[in-house]
Amino acid sequence: MRATRGVTLTMNTMSYKTLHQAQGHLGWDNGIEPRVRVGSGESIAFEVVDASGGQITPESTAEAVGRMDSAKINPLTGPVYVDGAEPGDALVVELIAFEPSGWGWTALIPGFGLLADEFDTAYLHHSRYTSEAVAFAPGVRVPTRPFTGTIGVAPAESGRHSVIPPRRVGGNMDTRDLVAGSVLRLPVEVSGALLSVGDTHAAQGDGEVCGTAVETAMNVRLRVSVEKSAAPRFPQVWAPRHARPETTAAGTYITTGIGDDLMTAARDAVREMIDHIVATYGLTPELAYCLCSVAADLHISEVVDAPNWVVSAHLPLGVFA
Amino acid sequence: MRATRGVTLTMNTMSYKTLHQAQGHLGWDNGIEPRVRVGSGESIAFEVVDASGGQITPESTAEAVGRMDSAKINPLTGPVYVDGAEPGDALVVELIAFEPSGWGWTALIPGFGLLADEFDTAYLHHSRYTSEAVAFAPGVRVPTRPFTGTIGVAPAESGRHSVIPPRRVGGNMDTRDLVAGSVLRLPVEVSGALLSVGDTHAAQGDGEVCGTAVETAMNVRLRVSVEKSAAPRFPQVWAPRHARPETTAAGTYITTGIGDDLMTAARDAVREMIDHIVATYGLTPELAYCLCSVAADLHISEVVDAPNWVVSAHLPLGVFA
Numbered sequence: 024m025r026a027t028r029g030v031t032l033t034m035n036t037m038s039y040k041t042l043h044q045a046q047g048h049l050g051w052d053n054g055i056e057p058r059v060r061v062g063s064g065e066s067i068a069f070e071v072v073d074a075s076g077g078q079i080t081p082e083s084t085a086e087a088v089g090r091m092d093s094a095k096i097n098p099l100t101g102p103v104y105v106d107g108a109e110p111g112d113a114l115v116v117e118l119i120a121f122e123p124s125g126w127g128w129t130a131l132i133p134g135f136g137l138l139a140d141e142f143d144t145a146y147l148h149h150s151r152y153t154s155e156a157v158a159f160a161p162g163v164r165v166p167t168r169p170f171t172g173t174i175g176v177a178p179a180e181s182g183r184h185s186v187i188p189p190r191r192v193g194g195n196m197d198t199r200d201l202v203a204g205s206v207l208r209l210p211v212e213v214s215g216a217l218l219s220v221g222d223t224h225a226a227q228g229d230g231e232v233c234g235t236a237v238e239t240a241m242n243v244r245l246r247v248s249v250e251k252s253a254a255p256r257f258p259q260v261w262a263p264r265h266a267r268p269e270t271t272a273a274g275t276y277i278t279t280g281i282g283d284d285l286m287t288a289a290r291d292a293v294r295e296m297i298d299h300i301v302a303t304y305g306l307t308p309e310l311a312y313c314l315c316s317v318a319a320d321l322h323i324s325e326v327v328d329a330p331n332w333v334v335s336a337h338l339p340l341g342v343f344a
Numbered sequence: 345m346r347a348t349r350g351v352t353l354t355m356n357t358m359s360y361k362t363l364h365q366a367q368g369h370l371g372w373d374n375g376i377e378p379r380v381r382v383g384s385g386e387s388i389a390f391e392v393v394d395a396s397g398g399q400i401t402p403e404s405t406a407e408a409v410g411r412m413d414s415a416k417i418n419p420l421t422g423p424v425y426v427d428g429a430e431p432g433d434a435l436v437v438e439l440i441a442f443e444p445s446g447w448g449w450t451a452l453i454p455g456f457g458l459l460a461d462e463f464d465t466a467y468l469h470h471s472r473y474t475s476e477a478v479a480f481a482p483g484v485r486v487p488t489r490p491f492t493g494t495i496g497v498a499p500a501e502s503g504r505h506s507v508i509p510p511r512r513v514g515g516n517m518d519t520r521d522l523v524a525g526s527v528l529r530l531p532v533e534v535s536g537a538l539l540s541v542g543d544t545h546a547a548q549g550d551g552e553v554c555g556t557a558v559e560t561a562m563n564v565r566l567r568v569s570v571e572k573s574a575a576p577r578f579p580q581v582w583a584p585r586h587a588r589p590e591t592t593a594a595g596t597y598i599t600t601g602i603g604d605d606l607m608t609a610a611r612d613a614v615r616e617m618i619d620h621i622v623a624t625y626g627l628t629p630e631l632a633y634c635l636c637s638v639a640a641d642l643h644i645s646e647v648v649d650a651p652n653w654v655v656s657a658h659l660p661l662g663v664f665a
Contacts, residue, residue, distance in 0.1 A: 129432065129503055135648065196600070200645075232644070233648075256616055259599050262598055264593055278578065281576045291577070295576065323655070324518075327555040330509055333519055
């Protein structure tokens with residue numbers, strides 16, 4: 024049990040092996056001693072600290088964003104050694120439940136994010152949330168969809184690897200379909216797989232465009248099993264219907280970027296969505312950019328009509344309550 | 345009225361100005377004489393021929409794909425001159441209704457498509473469809489979602505421009521949200537806007553990865569209006585709830601590609617999905633690639649965790665009836 028500004032987290036640990044938030048590491052390294060050993064089919068509970076590693080608190084201002092120690096960013100809880108997992112196997116992770124903490128933050132971090140060159144000043148936005156919705160701003164409610172921003176296994180290559188980029192073994196995938204009820208398949212590269220979890224999010228759009236979601240501490244329960252010689256080349260997911268129920272009677276607003284580079288097109292689509300939100304709903308550009316990151320989805324609408332591709336940003340209009 | 349292998353198309357043209365399929369052009373050129381002139385707020389009916397310009401028929405085999413005359417590809421019906429539309433204005437296009445023809449084709453065209461280097465042989469797949477579903481293959485039903493693959497206005501730059509790449513003025517956007525009930529906003533670059541429509545699709549996934557959708561002739565009805573000095577930088581869309589209702593109780597299967605190039609990641613995600621479909625459902629690789637193009641959506645899951653991005657391909661499992 025731990026407290027986060029009046030929101031109390033309790034976890035039923037009776038039937039689970041539990042890793043506390045202090046049982047963690049920074050960066051990926053297959054030489055890190057496992058914190059716990061489980062069998063295929065066993066369930067585990069993780070306490071996950073927020074992506075700042077506690078450097079951002081409910082009392083923080085943008086000043087705290089500016090002086091964050093990047094060496095402490097995105098701590099992971101783990102690793103878990105799974106008996107019988109060997110290179111070439113698939114580690115199957117069933118996400119069972121999330122117990123969110125009720126407070127989260129979204130920040131613009133100088134030098135980070137899809138439009139880092141246009142938003143160069145530290146900015147911090149706090150949100151309270153329930154299991155139903157994130158009270159993002161007056162008149163703006165984003166459906167709560169807790170998921171693990173970072174989940175992965177240790178890479179075969181020895182040494183310490185930055186936690187920021189995701190890899191074929193998963194990691195900081197920020198893939199918002201990894202909600203309770205989803206099943207993730209990861210390729211195992213070392214004996215025991217060495218699973219770790221971090222960077223829990225209360226809500227995020229495809230792309231996580233400003234670089235942060237609704238960043239929040241959570242308890243996560245999951246079950247692991249091993250499928251022999253069934254490693255996918257990249258992570259794969261089965262997601263249940265409730266992973267994406269956002270579209271409402273209000274419909275969706277879609278901006279596009281069109282050109283011969285997908286990254287540039289993504290930037291154009293997001294820039295247009297920010298302008299649209301500012302002009303239509305009166306948010307500041309910084310908050311609109313944050314809203315894109317937590318609620319708008321980036322789609323590749325076409326990637327074959329050479330030389331130009333279309334990237335679209337989709338904002339479900341139900342967020343404007 | 346026209347017939348396509350026993351499927352009869354009729355259109356109520358009483359209250360609409362109508363452009364027949366012969367009233368068209370190849371490529372974009374602001375020097376093409378308008379076929380019809382309408383006022384802001386007026387509705388128009390378009391007969392749209394399929395993207396092959398009739399070169400592929402229900403009797404065609406892959407041999408017809410190999411000898412297609414690319415100069416006749418993707419004919420457009422139009423252009424329509426809209427009174428009062430001037431450069432800097434927005435042309436607002438409300439898509440009212442589609443009358444699909446009931447037969448469509450999906451092809452692998454040598455040298456074209458996201459995995460053109462891996463699928464280098466001409467391939468043709470026919471589908472019959474109703475207003476509800478495309479009978480794509482035994483046991484595979486894709487929800488019918490008719491939309492305009494190509495819709496746009498004439499570019500300011502004079503001369504003839506290829507129809508294949510989409511541009512800031514729209515065109516071959518292959519953006520599947522352009523269904524009946526959606527509202528498209530295009531930037532006007534020449535007097536009268538010069539709107540044309542083509543490349544109608546019965547179903548397509550985000551990305552149109554194999555290069556073709558369920559390609560099919562349709563009648564399209566839409567309404568145009570002009571908003572003065574309101575041009576977006578790129579096309580924008582409001583889409584109704586029914587544009588994306590695909591997720592079913594069966595959930596979604598998601599493959600990913602992870603790396604420092606969005607295009608490579610998109611290719612990896614699609615390659616993985618093809619392998620998954622082949623291994624799990626027994627389709628041939630060619631048909632699986634076609635199924636990705638007509639039913640799987642490409643999402644940019646994260647685009648900020650430098651240096652690696654995540655592109656995911658989403659296949660709604662309800663297609664396996």
